Amino acid sequence: MKMKKLQEKDLKYIWHPCSQMKDYEEFLPIVIERGMGVFLQDVNKKLYLDAVSSWWVNLFGHSNIRINDALYRQANSLEHTIFANFTHKPAIELCKRIVNITPDRLDKVFFGDNGSSAVEIALKLSFQYHKQIGKDKKYKFVKISDSYHGETIVALSVGDMDLYSKIYEPILLETVKVEGPDCYRCKFNKKRSTCNAECFKYMEEKISEIHEEVTAIIIELIVQCAAGMKIYSPNYLVKLRQICDKYDINLIADEIAVGFGRTGKMFACEHANISPDIMCLSKGLTAGYMPLSLVLMGNKIYDAFYDDYSTMKAFLHSHSYSGNALGCSVAIETLNIFEDEDILNKNKYKSEYLRSRVTSILKDIPQIGEYRQIGMIGAIELVKDKNTKEPFESELRVGYNIYKIALEKGVLLRCLGNILYFMPPYVISEKEIDFMVNVAKESIIEYFKEK
Numbered sequence: 001m002k003m004k005k006l007q008e009k010d011l012k013y014i015w016h017p018c019s020q021m022k023d024y025e026e027f028l029p030i031v032i033e034r035g036m037g038v039f040l041q042d043v044n045k046k047l048y049l050d051a052v053s054s055w056w057v058n059l060f061g062h063s064n065i066r067i068n069d070a071l072y073r074q075a076n077s078l079e080h081t082i083f084a085n086f087t088h089k090p091a092i093e094l095c096k097r098i099v100n101i102t103p104d105r106l107d108k109v110f111f112g113d114n115g116s117s118a119v120e121i122a123l124k125l126s127f128q129y130h131k132q133i134g135k136d137k138k139y140k141f142v143k144i145s146d147s148y149h150g151e152t153i154v155a156l157s158v159g160d161m162d163l164y165s166k167i168y169e170p171i172l173l174e175t176v177k178v179e180g181p182d183c184y185r186c187k188f189n190k191k192r193s194t195c196n197a198e199c200f201k202y203m204e205e206k207i208s209e210i211h212e213e214v215t216a217i218i219i220e221l222i223v224q225c226a227a228g229m230k231i232y233s234p235n236y237l238v239k240l241r242q243i244c245d246k247y248d249i250n251l252i253a254d255e256i257a258v259g260f261g262r263t264g265k266m267f268a269c270e271h272a273n274i275s276p277d278i279m280c281l282s283k284g285l286t287a288g289y290m291p292l293s294l295v296l297m298g299n300k301i302y303d304a305f306y307d308d309y310s311t312m313k314a315f316l317h318s319h320s321y322s323g324n325a326l327g328c329s330v331a332i333e334t335l336n337i338f339e340d341e342d343i344l345n346k347n348k349y350k351s352e353y354l355r356s357r358v359t360s361i362l363k364d365i366p367q368i369g370e371y372r373q374i375g376m377i378g379a380i381e382l383v384k385d386k387n388t389k390e391p392f393e394s395e396l397r398v399g400y401n402i403y404k405i406a407l408e409k410g411v412l413l414r415c416l417g418n419i420l421y422f423m424p425p426y427v428i429s430e431k432e433i434d435f436m437v438n439v440a441k442e443s444i445i446e447y448f449k450e451k
């Protein structure tokens with residue numbers, strides 16, 4: 001009853017993200033009252049294991065005591081202050097520590113308040129940098145196929161997912177798209193674990209043609225998450241770094257979804273041992289607590305903006321919540337937890353356990369075309385035909401229907417088209433991994449039995 005009333009009120013006033021609201025007529029929003037570790041609890045006390053870390057943000061469980069305390073302490077001293085001409089200890093400590101743990105070449109930090117704003121900042125910085133060093137011709141942004149960098153107009157422009165961007169085509173920025181890696185359906189018949197990123201040839205061809213006009217190449221590191229957790233070879237990034245160096249192109253690393261340990265390394269660029277020119281961080285930065293993002297860049301870029309005010313070279317970008325003190329404190333506690341609790345090492349074991357559990361169910365489900373995993377990201381791609389790798393038609397909403405079945409069984413297993421994925425908070429236990437994987441298996445089998 002309590003649930004029903006709240007649902008009615010919700011639908012009277014709220015427009016939910018990434019949703020066709022008509023779907024909510026049959027599938028009402030679940031009203032969550034509490035979070036505890038990997039579980040969310042609704043107002044009827046039903047539990048849901050959050051297998052997707054609430055859109056890839058949560059690291060150490062819901063309502064984590066250490067982070068709750070850090071937030072409370074900070075709120076009692078300073079919640080927020082204007083960040084132009086003012087600063088505070090949490091921002092200073094956070095930026096010092098972030099610069100220390102990210103790859104070299106990254107010396108300075110600029111604040112945004114979500115992933116898309118970080119992407120906007122990175123693109124503006126790159127463009128203005130080239131303009132101010134006299135390379136006026138360099139204004140184009142290059143992206144790869146199936147990329148995703150957020151939902152604002154410019155972030156959509158450097159993305160390549162028609163589902164989100166097609167309708168806005170007339171108002172998007174003109175960008176250059178290059179065919180990127182597609183390892184499950186590799187045109188070169190290679191395996192991602194052993195290939196030499198042969199598909200980089202498309203990038204090489206395009207860049208050698210237009211490099212004089214290119215200011216930046218933006219890329220999601222190692223995993224294209226929104227496209228269906230598409231994992232690609234680090235060799236692609238090694239080659240990308242080389243070509244960017246050769247032609248003075250800024251490599252913008254979007255680590256928004258994969259940073260902070262998701263792929264098994266603190267930052268995914270470590271797999272390729274490369275340093276980007278600009279790096280975007282968000283999501284796990286505050287372990288799922290506060291909207292905050294950071295853009296890191298080297299002194300080379302910073303210095304091109306540093307001059308007398310009258311030269312008008314300053315970067316005059318700002319957000320009201322830049323440098324938010326609550327967000328910074330939570331991010332510091334997140335880094336403390338990584339250090340104190342040896343998270344990356346513990347995750348090695350958990351990710352192997354996840355792999356072994358999912359691998360054991362593969363033979364029971366003929367529709368699983370591929371299971372791919374890196375670190376704490378695992379994805380099941382469902383296909384019509386394993387041999388041809390033919391996908392299910394999107395109108396069937398296969399993943400969405402399985403997601404609904406899994407919810408009934410107590411697991412939040414949100415899909416990406418025909419791909420179901422596991423991206424749980426790092427505090428997940430073996431027992432909880434078993435539960436999550438078993439529910440995924442039962443839900444897939446139940447869905448296809450009904451067909």
Ligand SMILES: Cc1ncc(COP(=O)(O)O)c(C=O)c1O
Nearest residue numbers: 114115116148149150220256257
């Ligand atoms: C790789 C990547 N970049 C950017 C974004 C945008 O972040 P936000 O949703 O905070 O704007 C996302 C969000 O999922 C993402 O996965």
